[in-house]
Amino acid sequence: MTQKKMKSVRGTLANREATPKAAMMKISNSNTTKGNQISDSKKFNLSRCQQKKKKKSIANTTRITIAKSSMFPDANNRRRRRIRNQFILAKGSIFSQQDLMWEILSRLPVRSLLRFKCVTKSWDITSDPYFQMKHQRHHANSTKFLVVHCNLNRDHNFYSTSSLSSPDDVQKLDDLPPKSHILFGSCHGLFLIGVGSSNNQVLLWNPSTRESILLPPPEFGILNSYFALGYDQTTNDYVVLTIHDDMTLTPVDPHCGILALKSASWRKVCIKTPTLFCPCRDSFGTCMVFIHGAFHWLPCGFLVVSLSISNQTLTEIPFPDQMCNRQPPNLGIKQCSLSVLEGMLCISSSWRRIDGEDTTFMLWAMKDYGVKESWIQLFKINFTGLDLGKSIYRFPDGDVLFDVYTSGEGGFCRSLRTSKGPIQLWFDWFHSFYEYSTIFDVTTFTESLISPKSLL
Template sequence: MCEQVMQHSQSLTSDSNFIDKHLKVSSENPHLTLSISWYQRQIVTWNVVPFPVHCLLKNPSANISSDDFHHMENSSMFVGSCNGLLCFHSWNRGPEPPFKFLHISNPATRTRSQQIEYTFGKDFSFTFGYDASSRTYKIVAFRADQGNSEVRVFNLGDNCWRNIQNFPVVPYNRLDNCMFPRWFNNGAHFCGTINWLALDKSITDHINQFVVVSLDLSTETYKQFMLPLGLADEVPISQLILRVLLDSLCFSHDSNKTEFILWKMKEYGVQESWIQLFKISYQNLAMQLPMLNIDYDDSHYQLRCLYINGDVVIFASFCKYSFISDSFIYNLKDKTVVKIESEYMIHWFSDSKDYVESLVSVY
């Protein structure tokens, strides 16, 4: 009898319709991935742990229990999250020839994929998404430097990387003395597309215009659309952050180093549908948070919006000189701030990504 129950359970969890229904239900209980680190016998230990948002809102304290499954090697980087799957990039640092690979894990089913190796050189960044038309998860590797680019794609289940068309407009990848590393423009996955920020100098002879370069994972072709006109006159591209919020593509920046502004694209791909969702005064935040007497005029402090539900917003913050990454809950209606506490060092700003529990296979 027990064996029959087990077989029935296994058959359910491998049924694509059941997996889709489970994922739809799970999406109503959003999580954030928390990358935590601590010293253990003079060695830095890293874990990437999914944490339910409702727990943070109910009790703003990230009390995390973890185990070895969530452990991340020191020579690893968290690439992204999609439909309950987490993607990691790893490499060896020993005397042996360089060995680089990626792998996929599913924390809910506690499964990991085999290593996905690559040998096409260094300076590549990675992002991760889903092509619903072929029900295929894809890893996109890209390199962009000094106006040149190279893009490759790996389908989970295949055993090879494929070259695809290069970017029509090269995404912003790096600026000298930029306070935030290049992986903040590694691409935002939205509805079967990967989206990057770029600065297009060819739109007019005199004005640079911010654009979003979008890769359709189904056709593996590109489109591009503009951000609101006039931003390039007042906002350095290094301050822009692209993220999916409220089931829409959003981006944020600061205004005259005094306010945080969030924009939302109501209709994906339609430049005219950008709306300004809200503004938040840095002065109001500084009055309620002990933020090390930060001088905003020096642009050493930046916010990243992680989650929105009605008037409640979860923010990650980062200070360049102290390398402190914090988080807090902000109420748009009454303008109150509550800091999220934790006993661990959590890398809120760089590694907090959306996550939902799923039964999706890693193979």
């Protein structure tokens, strides 16, 4: 066989061998393509499953979020979010049944909680200190009014209400004897009250639980003494401060005493005051207020004196510069009083015009405590027939409730009004039954479960 024929035969054999290989390559490529398609299809199906699961998860999360929102409608409120976080923990776990029950009960008013005491022992938790603190924190912004009404016999009746204009929530507090009373001050829903015509007794009273205790009298007596109640965070104890006025006009160091309720005994405190303590500057009975861990009162001069409750350090807080300026020639003697509004130390001042019956009333608030430059003037109002005024409460719209003395044909009368004028009160009907009945005092407080008997 020739060489050319040999090459032709070899080429033919090579082509025959290559044809199956090519076919196999095509089959392999086809299988690979199909495998890739199957793999892509599986991935696509898996992706669709994951998306469905994700949608279900999102739907479940949405349901949970909606459920949470239904439990806490104001989700944008920080306080609500904190409460929600207290309820819902990691991985969907929640508080124990007892913790959840305490959380719910701590939001109820004291009146309802006291009713639960006779239902079951497990609900009688009002004396637990932790529950009392939790309840007090939840009701810190729930302000109530305490109204003291005086009749012709000079008997005092106490009323508690959430609204001064509606009688729906009025409660008569008849646990105190119908005698003459003076409200010296309050702290955490507890009131310090002088009882009797000569105020020869001092009570610590909780109007929410209707409990009270008689405090031991100070060494120099109660007559011509002024009291205030505060809370010492360093010792977790309530403290009573008393300052005795010896009725002299000489600048002498006043007799002061402090009663820590845990010790149940008075101790003398030496206070070196550069000016005379002058309680006549405040004609509303409450001569001292407690705020920022210190007692405050008005001495003679354009300043406020504060006494720290923890270390008995005396500090002077100057008046606003506008109040320290020389008295205008057409205005008479100025009357001042202290109060607390929305956590701010406030000064009320009244200037009586000499040539008429108009009175200029000004209200100042210290926005940053202890900083003289932070005094701001909230109100400057001209009243007719008004002699004295004291701020009691600031409404959400910014208006302020004043306790004022007004002069008229029948003499002086005590009433309540805002910057817009007198307000209609639910207890005005008293005047239709008792000709000489009048308001003796009005103040604000927050409900508390603290028992005075557990403090002394």
